[in-house]
Amino acid sequence: MGSIRSREMTHRNMRDFLEVLEEKNLLRRISRPVDRLTEPAPLAKWVFHGLPPEKRFGLVFEKVKGSDIPLVTGVLGANAAVYAAALGVAPEAINDAWVKACRSPIKPKAVEQAPCQEVVIAGADVRLSYLPIPVWTPGKDKAPYLTTITLTRDHDTRIQNMGVYRTMVRDESSVVANLAPGRQGFMNAQTWIAKGKAAPIAWVIAAPPAVHLAGVANLPYGADEIEIAGGMLGEPLEMVKAKTVDLMVPARAEIIVEGEMVPGETDVEGPFGEAVGFMSPAGRRPVARITAITHRRNPIYYGYSSQMPPSESTQIQSLTNAGVLLKTLRYDLGETAVTDVFIDLHYSGGRGHAIIAVRPGLPGQALRVGRLVAALRPYSFKRLTLVDDDVDIRDSMHVDWAMNARFNPARDTVLIDEVVSGLDPGTLAASKTSKIVCDATQKGDLGAFSLPGPEVMAKALDLWQELGLPAFEVPKRTRLRVERS
Ligand SMILES: Cc1cc2nc3c(=O)[nH]c(=O)nc-3n(C[C@H](O)[C@H](O)[C@H](O)COP(=O)(O)O)c2cc1C
The missing domain is CATH 2.30.110.10 (Electron Transport, Fmn-binding Protein; Chain A)
Known part of the structure; x- marks a missing residue:
């Protein structure tokens, strides 16, 4: 840091x-x-x-x-x-x-x-x-x-x-x-x-x-x-x-x-x-x-504006508690493979979707972390998605790529049923809901990324400028991909 x-x-x-x-x-x-x-x-x-x-x-x-x-x-x-x-x-x-x-x-x-x-x-x-x-x-x-x-x-x-x-x-x-x-x-x-x-x-x-x-x-x-x-x-x-x-x-x-x-x-x-x-x-x-x-x-x-998300309430609860959860996982629970946490900004703080980046490790590691977070009070995430640390967890396009490229629904999903969550609108009288943990980390060797390497891409960027093409900021997902290509 x-x-x-x-x-x-x-x-x-x-x-x-x-x-x-x-x-x-x-x-x-x-x-x-x-x-x-x-x-x-x-x-x-x-x-x-x-x-x-x-x-x-x-x-x-x-x-x-x-x-x-x-x-x-x-x-x-x-x-x-x-x-x-x-x-x-x-x-x-x-x-x-x-x-x-x-x-x-x-x-x-x-x-x-x-x-x-x-x-x-x-x-x-x-x-x-x-x-x-x-x-x-x-x-x-x-x-x-x-x-x-x-x-x-x-x-x-x-x-x-x-x-x-x-x-x-x-x-x-x-x-x-x-x-x-x-x-x-x-x-x-x-x-x-x-x-x-x-x-x-x-x-x-x-x-x-x-x-x-x-x-x-x-x-x-x-x-x-x-x-x-x-x-x-x-x-x-x-x-x-x-x-x-x-x-x-x-x-x-x-x-x-x-x-x-x-x-x-x-x-x-x-x-x-x-x-x-x-x-x-x-x-x-x-x-x-x-x-x-x-x-x-x-x-x-x-006064905080709340009600139908997204709202100021959802933003602040998600942004504060992503850091608090990261600290809990790494320093209180010893989950040092966890490198970053993002809580979706458009739902109610700890009730929506958490995306957790983990360093590749032992088989089953990501699902274990996901189950652990699913059980942590007072969070009540409905969805937990685990990705490798080469994914920008704040970029839904990049997370979706991992879900499509590295996630096998039948093999990489854990459903946790009979969960109590008072504020879940879907639960009505029984107050019970369920959670899904998706392990979208890479298992096995999928080969190299289909992008030219960093030097070729950097040269092309120079040429881009020379040609007077419109300037842009390199997205983090692209930077991460090019670095590993
Ligand atoms: C605008 C706003 C309104 C909130 N209203 C409530 C509420 O009425 N009841 C509640 O339990 N949590 C509410 N929360 C969430 C809590 O403030 C939050 O979970 C906090 O961490 C609870 O503190 P505690 O863990 O010390 O009890 C609200 C949050 C915001 C931003």
Whole structure:
């Protein structure tokens, strides 16, 4: 792994990052007033459903009717270039950056004063409509939703957790959070509620980009995503004590919403547009009473657009967890033959298609790795494709070539049945699905590639230029093929 980035390129807060995006022409500012209940979300949908990935950009709605706070979306995951800019790395270095961050976590440091607490609104003064919280599926979602980092703490170990759990605005001072059983936010809340105590909870809005992108990392229970964000930044994240609850919150966030979940209090949450492409049914979830809203002066509000994929949600979950999974396989499970992991960007993070590159090794190695990943929690990939490391796993044309040239369906497939996957739309009542592992690595000797060797191809490229033919960038798949020809 080569050098990843210079320290100066990391972004310590969201507002500086927005300026960088603007310079790179990856941001559009909308100055016309918008209605947060109906307008920003469908515009964000057009970014993902109308534009090819390379043409997408983040959006800043500068004037949101009824609020003085601008609404930002898409600035972390419009496409891989935007995501990479958020981390201050080149797009091809994203996986390496997460592997390094996971292997060198940095504990946060406590500070007394914090920008996120320049303004404090607490107790009876709290009004959630103060924030420009949008409706993400107008006409179908039950209410506006916070779609940002949810921060909780284990009562006994005092270790905090960050995860994104959609949160429905119930009224001016309470919400219903989708803390589902099995999720770490739910497990943390239980450690308080089982003792009859109110569980502290906070929503972190427009934090430094690395904090947001670490928030969706699939880490084991007891690992704090904020340390991985520190590893990504190369320095400790500054954290400050929340004003009204027992939590430490990122000091350089734009806005923090603080609250507590009272034991036994639940309400109906949903319907809400799910990340897999359907409306989720309503269900009972814990209510949280909002105890404070704190923010920077002139803050920025941030919300992830999710729902029908592709979306910002699918992009960030896939891009973060490909690196996290690569680290798990290579360094925790000793699968050193695994050289790279790509999670398809157009479905819901760890639920879609993972493509794993492996160095040629012992017979059966690729299928074994595939079965291993199929069994790993909390991932629930439906498809796992294993290819040799001479295939560009981010290039579907190249992966398809491997599937056609090196994959024998009857011999190289493993089906894993009776798998539980709550969000799989195909499973309906039973919640059971199955998975497919495809080994598209080469078995045996297929002979040489039918391309001239590197010298002949390089000479032809010189001639191409001499002839004034249109310039192009050599695709990675072509480079890999020519190198091995
Ligand atoms: C916009 C968005 C909304 C999400 N909503 C939920 C949700 O409501 N419930 C959930 O369990 N996961 C949701 N996720 C996925 C989790 O944030 C992600 O899997 C995270 O790693 C969970 O953290 P945990 O492993 O610490 O529980 C969402 C992700 C995004 C980006």
